[in-house]
Amino acid sequence: MDEEPRTEILNATYRALCERGYADLTLQDIATEAERSKASIHYHYDTKEELFTAFLDHLYDRYMAQIETVSGETAREQLRSLFDTLLADGDAVPGTEFRTAMLEVKAQAPYNEGVQAKLIQFDEALLGRIQDILADGIETGEFDDSIEHELVAEFLTTAITGARTRGVAVDCSVERLDEMMIEYVETHLIGETTAEVPY
Amino acid sequence: MDEEPRTEILNATYRALCERGYADLTLQDIATEAERSKASIHYHYDTKEELFTAFLDHLYDRYMAQIETVSGETAREQLRSLFDTLLADGDAVPGTEFRTAMLEVKAQAPYNEGVQAKLIQFDEALLGRIQDILADGIETGEFDDSIEHELVAEFLTTAITGARTRGVAVDCSVERLDEMMIEYVETHLIGETTAEVPY
Secondary structure (H helix, E strand, O other): OOHHHHHHHHHHHHHHHHHHOOOOOOHHHHHHHHOOOHHHHHHHOOOHHHHHHHHHHHHHHHHHHHHHOOOOOOHHHHHHHHHHHHHOOOOOOOOHHHHHHHHHHHHHHHHOHHHHHHHHHHHHHHHHHHHHHHHHHHHOOOEOOOOOHHHHHHHHHHHHHHHHHHHHHOOOOHHHHHHHHHHHHHHHHEHHHHHHOOO | OOHHHHHHHHHHHHHHHHHHOOOOOOHHHHHHHHOOOHHHHHHHOOOHHHHHHHHHHHHHHHHHHHHHOOOOOOHHHHHHHHHHHHHOOOOOOOOHHHHHHHHHHHHHHHHOHHHHHHHHHHHHHHHHHHHHHHHHHHHOOOEOOOOOHHHHHHHHHHHHHHHHHHHHHOOOOHHHHHHHHHHHHHHHHEHHHHHHOOO
C-alpha cells in the first residue's frame, strides 16, 4: 500500500486535532482537512480508533527522534536541551492547540486501553531517556554519584508532565518552568555545588 | 433562594461528572442524576456554564478547606500531609473518575475563560499554601534558609500537577509519586541532611 496518502492523512489528523480538539473529532473532519473523501480515509483506516492509533504511533516516532537526538556534549547540556525541547514556547514546537488536544487525549486514556498503552510508551520513553542521561552523567563524574537516578528521573518526568499541564490549564509560561527545571539540575545534581548551595 | 436544592444539584453535578465526563455532560444528565426536572435545574442555573462555574466555586471552597487545614505540628509534617491529601489513593479522596473529569476540564480551559480563571484560583491557592509552609519552616529553622522558597513552591506545585496527570494518563501510582515528593523534601529542604545526603 502506498505510504504517501497515509502520511497526508496523518498530517491532516494533526491539523484537525489542533483545530477541533479530540473529543468531537470525526473521520469527516479529518477527510475535510485532507481534502479527501471519507471513503478514501476508510480505505486506509477502518475506524477513527485505528487512524488515531496510527497517528499516535507516528507522533511517537517523531518524539523518540526528538528526545534521542537532543544536543549537548555533556549530560548536563543534554538534560538542559531535553527540557528546552519539551518545554520551550515558540514556533519550533507544537503550539497550545496541539498541547491542549494532547491533554484531552490524556483525559480519555482511562476509557481507552489502546490510547493509554500508547501514552505509557511516551511516558516510559521520556523516563528512560532521562535515566540514561543521569546515569551517563554520574559515570563521567558530572553529576553527584549519590543521586538516586531512578528517583530523580521519575521526579523530572513528573515535573515535565506537570509543566505541560499547567501550561494548558492555567496558561503558565512553560519557559519559566523550563528554567526552574534547569535550576533544579544545577542546584541538586551537580557535585561541587550541591553541598555549597543546598537550594 | 433556598440553598438546599442548589447543594443537591451541585452534588448531582459531581456524580454526573464522574459518570459521564465533562465534554458530553448536559443539564439533562445532571437533572437525571439529581432526580429533578430540567426546568427545576434551570430555575437555579440559567446555563450549563453558570452551573459549572458554581460547581467549581463549590469545589474551590472544599479545596481551600482541605489545604488550609492539613495536619501537622511542624512545617515538614504539614507539607507531607498536604502531599498525602492531594496525592493519596483510596476511599478518602476523589477517585480516578473525578480526577479524569478534572483533567478534561483542564484541557477545555484554553477555550473557556471562566473555567480557566477558576483553575488559576486552584493553582494559586496551592502555590500560596506551599509558599507559606516553606516560609514558616525557614523561619523556625526547620528548612534550610538558603532555599528559594518561591521557586521550590513553584516546582512542587508543578510536580503535584504532573503526578495527578500521570495518575490519569498513564495509570501511574500517585501514592508512589507522593512518596517521591516527600523524599524530595527530606533530601533537599531539610537543613542538617542536605549537605550530607545531597540526593
